[in-house]
Amino acid sequence: MTEDPSVVKTAELSCPVCDEVVYPGEDFCEACGHRLDEVAPAPPAAPVVREAGGCTGCGAQAIDGDGYCERCGLRQPADRDHIEIELPGPGGVLAAGASDRGRRYSRNEDSFAIAAHSGGVAVVVCDGVGSSPDPDEASLAAAHTGVTELVTLLEAGADPAAATRDAALRAAEAVAALAPSPDAAPSCTYVSAVTGPSTVTVGWVGDSRAYWLSAVPEAEVDTAEVDTGEFDVEEADTAEQNTADQGTAEVTALGASRQLTDDDSWAAIMVARGALTEAEAEAHPNAHVITAWLGADADEVRPNVRTFSVPGPGAVLVCSDGLWNYLPRAEQLAAAAGDAAADPLGTVRGLVRHALEAGGRDNITVTVIPVAARGNGA
Amino acid sequence: MSDQPQFAITIDQHKYLPEGGREVHAIVSVESSGGGAAATQQPAAEVIIIDTSGSMSYPETKLHAAIAAAQAAIDALRDGVYFAVVSGSNTASMVFPQQAQLVQADAATRHHAKQAVGRLRASGGTAIGSWLRLADQLFDPFQHGIRHAILLTDGKNQHETDAELDAVLYRCADRFVCDCRGIGTDWEVAELRKVANALLGGVGLVADPKDLVADFRAMTEAAMGKAVADVALRVWTPQTAKVRFVKQVLPTVQDLTGRRVDSAPQAGDYPLGAWGAESRDYHVCIEVPPGDVGKELRAGWIKLVVPGPPGQEAQVLATGNVLVSWTDDVALSTKINARVAHYTGQAELTDVIQQGLQARKDGDLDTATARLGRAVQLAEEAGNDAITALLRKVVDVEDAATGTVRLKRNVDKADEMSLDTQSTKTVRTRKGEG
Numbered sequence: 001m002t003e004d005p006s007v008v009k010t011a012e013l014s015c016p017v018c019d020e021v022v023y024p025g026e027d028f029c030e031a032c033g034h035r036l037d038e039v040a041p042a043p044p045a046a047p048v049v050r051e052a053g054g055c056t057g058c059g060a061q062a063i064d065g066d067g068y069c070e071r072c073g074l075r076q077p078a079d080r081d082h083i084e085i086e087l088p089g090p091g092g093v094l095a096a097g098a099s100d101r102g103r104r105y106s107r108n109e110d111s112f113a114i115a116a117h118s119g120g121v122a123v124v125v126c127d128g129v130g131s132s133p134d135p136d137e138a139s140l141a142a143a144h145t146g147v148t149e150l151v152t153l154l155e156a157g158a159d160p161a162a163a164t165r166d167a168a169l170r171a172a173e174a175v176a177a178l179a180p181s182p183d184a185a186p187s188c189t190y191v192s193a194v195t196g197p198s199t200v201t202v203g204w205v206g207d208s209r210a211y212w213l214s215a216v217p218e219a220e221v222d223t224a225e226v227d228t229g230e231f232d233v234e235e236a237d238t239a240e241q242n243t244a245d246q247g248t249a250e251v252t253a254l255g256a257s258r259q260l261t262d263d264d265s266w267a268a269i270m271v272a273r274g275a276l277t278e279a280e281a282e283a284h285p286n287a288h289v290i291t292a293w294l295g296a297d298a299d300e301v302r303p304n305v306r307t308f309s310v311p312g313p314g315a316v317l318v319c320s321d322g323l324w325n326y327l328p329r330a331e332q333l334a335a336a337a338g339d340a341a342a343d344p345l346g347t348v349r350g351l352v353r354h355a356l357e358a359g360g361r362d363n364i365t366v367t368v369i370p371v372a373a374r375g376n377g378a
Numbered sequence: 379m380s381d382q383p384q385f386a387i388t389i390d391q392h393k394y395l396p397e398g399g400r401e402v403h404a405i406v407s408v409e410s411s412g413g414g415a416a417a418t419q420q421p422a423a424e425v426i427i428i429d430t431s432g433s434m435s436y437p438e439t440k441l442h443a444a445i446a447a448a449q450a451a452i453d454a455l456r457d458g459v460y461f462a463v464v465s466g467s468n469t470a471s472m473v474f475p476q477q478a479q480l481v482q483a484d485a486a487t488r489h490h491a492k493q494a495v496g497r498l499r500a501s502g503g504t505a506i507g508s509w510l511r512l513a514d515q516l517f518d519p520f521q522h523g524i525r526h527a528i529l530l531t532d533g534k535n536q537h538e539t540d541a542e543l544d545a546v547l548y549r550c551a552d553r554f555v556c557d558c559r560g561i562g563t564d565w566e567v568a569e570l571r572k573v574a575n576a577l578l579g580g581v582g583l584v585a586d587p588k589d590l591v592a593d594f595r596a597m598t599e600a601a602m603g604k605a606v607a608d609v610a611l612r613v614w615t616p617q618t619a620k621v622r623f624v625k626q627v628l629p630t631v632q633d634l635t636g637r638r639v640d641s642a643p644q645a646g647d648y649p650l651g652a653w654g655a656e657s658r659d660y661h662v663c664i665e666v667p668p669g670d671v672g673k674e675l676r677a678g679w680i681k682l683v684v685p686g687p688p689g690q691e692a693q694v695l696a697t698g699n700v701l702v703s704w705t706d707d708v709a710l711s712t713k714i715n716a717r718v719a720h721y722t723g724q725a726e727l728t729d730v731i732q733q734g735l736q737a738r739k740d741g742d743l744d745t746a747t748a749r750l751g752r753a754v755q756l757a758e759e760a761g762n763d764a765i766t767a768l769l770r771k772v773v774d775v776e777d778a779a780t781g782t783v784r785l786k787r788n789v790d791k792a793d794e795m796s797l798d799t800q801s802t803k804t805v806r807t808r809k810g811e812g
Contacts, residue, residue, distance in 0.1 A: 058617075066699065068676035071644070073616035073666075075674040075701075106674040106703045360672075 077101075080108040080136070086345045087114045087121065095121045096344035097367030098352045102322055103360030110320045110365040111139035111188075113147035120195035122150040123367045124171070127208050127320040129187040129293055138175045138186035142294055145174040146192055160194045161305050164203035167192060168303035172205070172294040179296030187295025190303070191261060193318045195369050200254070200316050201307040206290045207263040208320045213334040213368075214257045215313040215341060253309045257330035260306060260316075264292035282328070288321065315340035315347075315370045322364035323355050341370035383410040383605050383655060385682050387698035391718065395704050396711035398668045401622065402677040404700040405717045406611070408650075409657035420605055421523030423460040423480055424598065425513045425554075426451050428473070429531040430465040433564065434500040440561055441500050443587030444530055447594035449492045451528060454598035455483040462516050463495055466509035467502030468537050480516055503537035506573065507546035510556070514546075517554045524652050525554035526601035527577075528594060532562045535569055547576040551637070552608070555579050555651045557597050560799070561587060563791040567798040568732075575632055578651035583799045585792045604652035606684060611660060612692070614645040614679035619666040621678075624648045627721040628659035630802040631728040641692070647685060659806075661721050666702055674703040720760060724804040727756040727765065731801035735772075735794060738785065747773075747785055755781030762805045768797040 054061050057074035067076045081101040087094045094116055101108040109128030114121065124146035128135025149170040153163035168190055179185040189206025202210040262268055266289040267281035281287060294301060317333060317340070327333045336354050340347040348366050355364040391404035426448050434441040448463060455461055460480035463473040474491040475481050509529065517525045535543055550556075556577035558570045561584045574581040584590050611634075613621055626632040638646040650658070664677045678700030683692040705711050734749030750773050757765040758778040769775075771793040773783040 066676070068679075068699075069616075071617050073619070073676040073679075075676065102672070103670075104672045104706060106672055106705075 075106070078107060080111075083108075083112075084345065084349065085112075085114055087116060089116065093344045093370075095123060095367060095369040096348050097123065097125075097365070098345075098348040099365040100322075100352050100356065100360070100363065102363050103356060105363055107136060108363045109136040109139055109188075110322065110363040111136070111143040112318075112365050112367055113143040114367060115147045115151045117151045117154040117194075119154065119197055121369045122147055122154065122192065122194045123316075123318050123369060124150070124167075124190065124192045125208050125318045125320055125365050125367060126171075126188045126190050126294075127206070127322075127363065127365070129189070129290070129295070132187040132295060132297075133184045134178065134186040135188060137178055138188040138295060141174045141178060142171040142188050142190050146171040146190060150192060150194060154194065160196055160199060160201035161203075161307050164192055164194060164201050164305050165303050168203050168205060168294075169301060172298070172301040175294040176296040176298075182296055185296035185298075187293045187297065189290065189320070190294050191318055193260075193316045193367075193369065195310075195316060195371055199251070199307055199309055200260070200371065201305065202260045202316075202318075203303045203305045204261045205264060205292045205294055205301055205303050207265045207268075207288070208261075208365075209263065209318070209324050210260040211317045211319075211330045211333055212254045212258050212260055212308070213315045213317055213330065213337055213340060214255065215315070215339070251307050251309050253311050254314065255311070257314070257334040259330050260308065261304065263290070264304070265290050310371050313341065313370075313372055315344075315368045317366065317368050319351075319366040320363060322360070322362035323351055323366045325362065326355050326358040327351075337368070340368045341372070344368050344370055382695075383412045383653070385410045385653075385695040387680060387682055387696040389680065389698040389700055390715055391700060392713050392715040393674075393701040393703050394707075394710040394713065395668075395702055396708070397671055397704055397706055399704065399711065400665050400668055402664045402666060402700060402702045403715070403718045403722075404662050404664075404678065404680075405627070405715070405721055406660040406662055406680050406698060406700075407657060408611070408660070408682055408696070410605075410653050410655055412655065418456065420607070421458075421460070421520075422602060422604070423517060423520045423523060423525050423554075424451075424455055424601060425462050425464060425480075425516055425527040426594075427464045427466055427470075427509050427513060427527060427529040428495070428498065429467075429504065429529075429533070429561075430498055430500050430502070431467045431504045431531075431533055432501050433504075433533050433562075439587045440532055441498065443584075443590045444561065445495055445498055447530070447590035448495045450591045451594040451598040452483075452488050452491050452495070454595045454602065455488065456602055457482075457484055459483045459602065460520060461487075461491070463491055464509060464512055464516075465498055466504070466506070466531070468505050468508075470505075470509040470512035472512075473498065478512065478515060480520065504531065504533045504535055505537040505542075506531065506535045507538050507543040510546050510550055510573075510577075513556075514550045514553055521553070522607065524601065524604045524607050526604075526652070527554055527556040527579075528597055529556055529558045529573070530590075530594075531558070531560060531565055531570070533564050534566050543573075547573060551576050552578075552649050555601075558582070559584055559590070559593065560795070561590065563795055567795055571799070571802075578632075578649065580630060581799055583792070583796050585796065600654065601652075603654035605655070606653045606695075608684060609650045609653050609695070610639075610641075610647035610683050610685055610692075611650055612641055612645050612647050612681040612683045613662065613664075614642070614681070615664055615677065616666065616675060617644055619664055619677060621646065622663040622665050623661070624663075625661045625725060626650075626658060627661045627724060628657075628804050628806060631725050631804060632802065634660075641683075641685065645679075647683065647692075650682075659717075659721065661718070661725065662700060664700060664702075669702075669704050671704045671706050674701060676700070677702040721804070723756050723760055724762070727753055727760065727762065728802050728804075730756065731765070731769075731797060735798050735801075738772075738794075743785060747783060750785070751781035751783040753781075754778050754783055760805060762803075764803065764805075765797075765800060768793070768800055772797055 055069035058072040060071035062070035126139035126142040128139040149167035191204040191208040270276040388407040474494040557579040641647040682695040730749040738746035776782040
């Protein structure tokens with residue numbers, strides 16, 4: 001390990017847990033003792049992917065300070081128009097995420113943040129509500145507050161379900177604080193996923209989703225599911241050792257690829273009531289009306305929280321509707337994702353490309369966390 | 379230059395266009411504040427032009443009022459301001475000083491000037507172009523300060539051709555600002571408006587000679603309050619775009635589109651004249667080639683500038699952006715900015731009043747009724763009460779909301795001319811909204 005200070009990024013200069021200044025080469029934070037080597041803190045300034053040299057529209061070299069081409073007037077891609085993040089760990093990439101403006105909106109109102117904690121990875125994806133003012137700021141505040149709180153709570157020994165709920169509530173407060181008045185309330189959706197050694201905990205408000213993508217071939221999963229009849233119970237029992245203080249957590253074992261969240265949306269309510277089929281609901285003009293969100297104009301925020309046990313290898317995928325509009329079913333996502341464990345960044349890039357090619361009608365954000373089967377990872 | 383007023387540009391617009399949309403509209407509000415001290419330090423020049431054609435003594439009260447008004451204007455000149463008084467008939471002649479030049483105002487020059495004005499007699503015809511040519515000659519050595527003229531006339535421009543007047547206006551444009559006043563009812567509103575527009579001034583009707591004194595004093599004081607002499611609106615557009623129009627829409631409607639002077643690559647300057655502590659609004663319309671949904675352009679980069687001498691950079695006082703973005707969200711693309719709509723209505727109001735009055739004059743009563751009815755409707759919608767009051771002197775209103783009117787049979791000439799001269803006056807917002 002060289003210690004060339006020039007390669008140090010500002011994002012690495014503070015402890016993600018206590019914000020104390022840390023230095024390259026240190027394994028632990030001197031203030032709180034947090035292990036530093038596998039932590040990539042929630043990125044305050046995400047890496048920017050921009051074509052080098054000239055206007056992206058006409059190629060002219062002169063771009064003024066406001067980001068407009070001085071010849072054709074085209075607004076140049078903003079930092080948030082396309083973001084990719086890879087979270088490196090000791091044994092390979094721990095997680096990756098990508099977010100893109102899409103092809104129909106002039107800015108990216110989605111945000112995401114990824115961070116490692118000592119037992120695994122935490123991610124948050126938020127989608128700014130287009131009809132609210134400054135939805136991009138709402139999603140940014142929520143994603144970064146959410147991940148920071150998750151890591152802090154988990155490192156302090158909190159149960160993943162409790163940490164998930166509390167982090168979502170902190171994020172809700174951060175978003176509510178952005179509103180200058182209740183009539184002008186920036187707002188956004190929220191979904192988080194926390195992986196532990198043998199569990200996945202998701203929490204959400206709104207219609208951004210988390211999925212489980214099984215790495216076990218479909219045929220084998222089928223057989224596995226027969227087995228997991230008893231396995232389920234066993235998993236739930238073991239999980240209780242971790243969540244004993246929580247008491248309320250229900251733990252389901254993950255088998256085949258599936259959606260882990262249920263949208264807080266008009267469409268989901270209609271389907272749940274049996275009033276509409278899934279296809280009818282998705283085709284309805286109200287399909288994207290959400291019934292819960294973070295924002296000063298929201299009713300009391302009640303995050304949904306679920307914990308699952310992980311018996312076999314796979315990946316947790318967390319995304320905004322800009323992706324799942326095109327690939328709503330878990331099997332479709334799993335097929336499009338390829339081998340998420342081998343190349344998380346390649347997977348998220350591929351999925352973003354898929355959504356763009358399908359029309360890119362909304363901002364697109366997707367993150368994946370590969371999860372090894374229990375026993376394999378240790 | 380230390381005490382220059384602070385300028386601010388505010389852009390009001392709705393940037394979303396539907397797929398294939400080309401026209402971007404924005405209201406550019408320019409406001410200046412402070413600079414009171416600058417106004418007293420700013421070198422200024424004032425030329426007062428009084429019509430002394432024979433008709434000014436029919437009745438004699440017109441000439442008496444003009445003399446009193448010119449004297450009041452002289453009193454309003456602050457010490458140190460360069461000034462002159464010109465009398466106009468078939469030709470222009472110096473009233474004060476005797477030589478064709480400006481002199482600095484002080485107690486003595488003001489006294490002598492007022493005495494000279496008091497000796498004015500009326501005779502001869504009207505040749506406005508020749509009067510302006512003399513004013514231009516007087517201002518000539520003085521191109522770097524506030525330059526303002528007041529022109530008072532009572533008649534038509536009969537003793538020179540339209541072409542002669544147009545040539546003088548072309549020559550004088552941007553060399554000084556001229557406010558025009560018509561006294562009595564024998565002058566042509568359209569003609570005087572042409573002069574005022576070309577010279578970035580206002581036009582007004584003084585129906586009662588008694589009101590002339592206060593009016594002249596107010597005009598002179600306003601000119602003395604200007605702190606920056608030559609301001610221009612610089613409009614940059616993308617290489618593939620073009621400016622459809624630039625109109626002043628507050629305090630009056632004035633089309634500046636034809637006044638463009640190319641000033642930089644992809645940019646043109648629209649002269650705005652001199653500025654004091656005041657605010658004016660401009661409606662800018664830019665045509666852009668249609669873009670893909672999701673694309674955002676800067677369709678216009680608006681700068682308030684004081685153009686420097688040739689070869690020197692302009693001084694930029696304030697800037698703002700006019701943006702455009704294409705969307706397939708119908709809810710977004712069908713919205714119209716409220717102020718764009720308001721001023722579009724106000725500009726239409728100006729047009730329909732002038733068209734209506736012209737049609738009435740030409741005996742086309744159906745057109746006159748339709749246009750003036752529309753004017754009543756627009757004035758009502760905009761809350762332009764001053765215009766509504768003037769319209770009611772020309773038409774009987776049956777229903778303002780639908781614009782149903784009947785032309786009045788007997789209309790006072792002064793009322794009709796007053797409506798015509800006031801037709802360009804706009805209001806900022808609907809009543810109750812601000």
